[in-house]
Amino acid sequence: MAKLHFERPNIKKLNVGISNKFGSKTEFEPITEIDGVDIKELIVKYGSPLFIISEKTIRETYREAKQTFENRFPKVQFAWSYKTNYLDAVCKVFHQEGSWAEVVSRFEYEKALENGMPGNKIIFNGPDKTEDDLKIAIENKSFIHIDHFDELYSIMNLAEHLKKKPKVAIRVNMDTGVYPMWDRFGFNYENGEAWEAINKILMNDKLELIGLHTHIGTFMLSANAYHIAASKLADLAFHIKKKYNHTIQYIDMGGGFASKNTLKGAYLSGLDTSPTFNDYAEAISSALLNSEIPPDSLPMLILETGRALIDDAGSLAGTVIAIKKLSDGRRSTIVDFGVNILFTSFWYEHKVTPAQGFTQYSETSSMYGPLCMNIDVIRETITLPPLKKGDNLVVSRIGAYNMTQWMQFITLRPKVVMIDSNGITHIIRNNELLKDVKGLESVPEHLKKINK
Amino acid sequence: MKINKKIAVSESGFVFDSSTGDSFSVNPSGIEIINLVRENKAEDDIRKILLDKYEVSVPVLEKSLSEFLGSLRIAKIIED
Secondary structure, three states: OOOEEOOOOOEEEOOOOOOOOOOOOOOOOOOOEEOOEEHHHHHHHHOOOEEEEEHHHHHHHHHHHHHHHHOOOOOEEEEEEHHHOOOHHHHHHHHHOOOEEEEOOHHHHHHHHHOOOOHHHEEEOOOOOOHHHHHHHHHOOOEEEEOOHHHHHHHHHHHHHHOOOOEEEEEEEOOOOOOOOOOOOOEEOOOOHHHHHHHHHHHHOOOEEEEEEOOOOOOEOOOHHHHHHHHHHHHHHHHHHHHHOOOOOEEEOOOOEOOOOOEOOOOOOHHHHOOOHHHHHHHHHHHHHOOOOOHHHOOEEEEOOOHHHHHHHEEEEEEEEEEEEOOOOOEEEEEOOOOOOOHHHHOEOOOEEEOOOOOOOOEEEEEEOOOOOOOOEEEEEEEEOOOOOOOEEEEEOOOOOHHHHOOOOOOOOOOEEEEOOOOOEEEEEOOOOHHHHHOOOOOOHHHOOOOO | OEEOOOEEEOOOOEEEEOOOOOEEEEOHHHHHHHHHHHOOOOHHHHHHHHHHHEEOOHHHHHHHHHHHHHHHHHOOOEEO
């Protein structure tokens, strides 16, 4: 007869007190599969920890966002934010769905080209573009979003030298009523700097000003901030037409849409507080449609949202290494994934769910990663069923930023697999090997011999 | 090792200490262990019974059992 699943015995003292008005619940249902693929089988086959990407979820989320905006605005174009997740397979799914590429470095630019993006479907953002980067972007007819005057002058010089008219937009920062105001990127709207840049471009005629861009912040929990930003950009576009008889072809609202993750310190779950695509679409579309821009010359709306499109599609499966008691009796759970690969633990109260069945009993614990570092905290406090060494866990909504900001620290990064729309699993990034890391190193001749 | 006489244990996992008024919630495997102690089983016997019944390695079970019995002693639910 098959033996039964063992849950670690657990006793919890019951305290009478004021109930939690926010009603945070414990974990509830195990996550035993993703898109029909068994988590434990994935771990046996590919190892633990393991990043798992659901192609089906990417496509569904993208289509929902696109449809939501297209229901409200006539011309909408998404550009996949490479920095959010630039694994080629992930980028290709977005490109197949019709997304352009939005890149912020030469590395990302070349990745986009290799992913088959034509130059004229690549938006080049970011403060650090070398003359060589700009030259290639100009030759490829990419859209260069100018971040500062030094860059503007560089592009003007290159345009003269190359005898080309680069397609550019300016990045505009502004007060949208949220704190902190993001003013380190681009030209400021309120102090007239944005107009100064526009005047230089349009009076000079060396560059083709085709767009206006803004990126007002990250994880924006207020959709209204986008309404203010879109109104200000529409106002700029309208007055550019009036002053120079020049039509702005697109308004790029950047990214920053929140996912359903819960920020650290938040009282309520992100599921309840993050705006929906509907909220963002309504805020932006209404601002553009209600602006002074005539309906027959409305610009294209470009969106560079990354996090809200990919977070839900990513999961991290891992394993409990040990259960300990701290000096004050608190429980601590040590898992095999740390902040080195789950960078977003610094920002979010990640949802962590057991991958096997459990009873309704729970206990409160701290959850630490495997690094020999005090900062390696996945959750300061988490309420989970009693776990034991070898149990598996799934961290949900980790598709954004982790597979780009992860660190090769004291260990090697694990595999990333994608479950395709037919439920077939593919390795899309292999686990690192010691030789991958050591291959970049060299030891000077005089250090090669050591005394034994 | 025996159960404190002032302790009442329900099948659903509710444990009540009538001498202090403290109450506890215990999961099913914990209740099973308390009941085995009530049947005067020694720690070694309990270990064997659980190993036969559950899919668990010896080290994980030993650690879990020893820690749980320690918690029961601290809570004065069992005494030696």
